[in-house]
Amino acid sequence: MRSLSRRPLHELSPNRICRTCNLPRRHFSSSLPSPPRPPASGIAPLASRQLLSVTGPDAAKFLQGIITANVVSSKGEPRTDPFYTAFLNATGRVLHDVFIYPVRGCAPGGSAQAAGDDGFLVEVDAAQINALLKYIKRYKLRAKVAFRAIDPAEMSVWHAWNDTPNSTTLDMPAADPSRIVFRDPRAPGLGHRIIQLAGHKPPEVDVERATEDAYTIRRYLHGVPEGQDEILREQALPLESNMEHMNGIDFHKGCYVGQELTIRTKHRGVVRKRILPCAIYDRAKAAPPSLVYDPDPDPEAGGSPEALTADMIPAETSIGRSGKRGRSAGKWLRGVGNIGLGLCRLEIMTDVVLPGEQAAATFRDGDEFELEWGEEDNKSGVKVKAFVPEWLRRSIDGQQR
Missing domain, CATH: 3.30.1360.120 (Probable tRNA modification gtpase trme; domain 1)
Structure with missing residues (x-):
């Protein structure tokens, strides 16, 4: 999604505008419906x-x-x-x-x-x-x-x-x-x-x-x-x-x-950060096993129609370790529904092994990460998980051999 702050209201998707006062939805704590799943084939x-x-x-x-x-x-x-x-x-x-x-x-x-x-x-x-x-x-x-x-x-x-x-x-x-x-x-x-x-x-x-x-x-x-x-x-x-x-x-x-x-x-350095697809999820839930777009939280499964959605997260929000302080693990870029893109530190958020390292430096299976934003007395937050697409993993592996 393009930045709401940089686009005229008439250019915004209807799903991004409050039907009552014609303001971008990022001004509100509750969310409007996310776009439906893409058709299997389309133009x-x-x-x-x-x-x-x-x-x-x-x-x-x-x-x-x-x-x-x-x-x-x-x-x-x-x-x-x-x-x-x-x-x-x-x-x-x-x-x-x-x-x-x-x-x-x-x-x-x-x-x-x-x-x-x-x-x-x-x-x-x-x-x-x-x-x-x-x-x-x-x-x-x-x-x-x-x-x-x-x-x-x-x-x-x-x-x-x-x-x-x-x-x-x-x-x-x-x-x-x-x-x-x-x-x-x-x-x-x-x-x-x-x-x-x-x-x-x-x-x-x-x-x-x-x-x-x-x-x-x-x-x-x-x-x-x-x-x-x-x-x-x-x-x-x-x-x-x-x-x-x-x-x-x-x-x-x-x-x-x-x-x-x-x-x-390319020839001397190590690329430690990369843009990766991410899924956001409620802090009280388990991390999703795979990257799947879910536009409609299911209340019967513990979801909430008022749940935070990815387009409500401010751009460049820092990604941190859940329950821990320390070095930032990356930053959020843009999203919609429950998915988006983040600039992620590979050795912290993924199992990708970088050149010159025997194992992923600090990543551990089961580690969780979160996004938190807003004023100190009115913070919002969700957990976030990064995924490495297979095409990118294969390309990185082939480049390092």
Whole structure:
């Protein structure tokens, strides 16, 4: 979920607004219903994402110097396949996580480009598109490149998935000039990204029309962060945000802004914190054995319709050991219902063994952690458990061998 404090009320999901006084629900101690479980297969428009066009003879060379992925193929030619990447600041902190879609011979909106010109669509957090535009203009200098923020009415971003049993693929239509379709590379099974031209219907696939809430819940269950409310601007490190495991960093390309710290962390340092999916639960209950989205607490099973939900937890709330004082185990980022994302210390909150250690330093099976916030005389709190997705565990294990 995007930060309630940074979005106009008309952009908030109905589930995030009090129907009585039209204020965000974070102002109240009781919660409104969480979004329903995502459909097994679905397609959702992503109003939280917007496109920026970068065109011109120097477009590929220009982007090559300011993003973490390689814009050039192994043959030395501009890439033609979409990819995931990030813009960093000079100290190697993440500014924007983006998808980049190469286009050739035709500028967005249908206007022709000069023969051989490169063009790219950059998909970014919609609330930050002007900030990204301002940032990249700093590096333009004499490069022959042009920028334009694309109105959502001109091009829209969609996401489709299929989690039905015994199905491993989503049957997408053949190549069509009205859209760009590609498999999301960040985590296995996450789905397909779709860029749709205005005036054309989204792909006719045999799935249910869903909301962006459904897409967000699926991201959390896969452990995939997105946008500056989850990958904190100028705070998050790309490796702590799992970008190298989500196919967003090329460690063999040439220099780019923020490369020095990223490479040094990769080859010399140990990544002790990572963004992980988390489940929250009542302090009086046992920890959940697995990560499952539960939008409706069951009163008969001890749940309460007034229970605290993840979207009510303030961003960056510190995670502490239950009943103990000491070093913070991480911090909460964003959530919905009973799940969300946290930046977690691996050796404290998980059984992941870091390089150079014989066993997880302080983690013990049965350890519990909690989130607590509010004024001293009116505190709220829940317990929280971090999970390491299998795709991330396999990638970390393979990297350490």
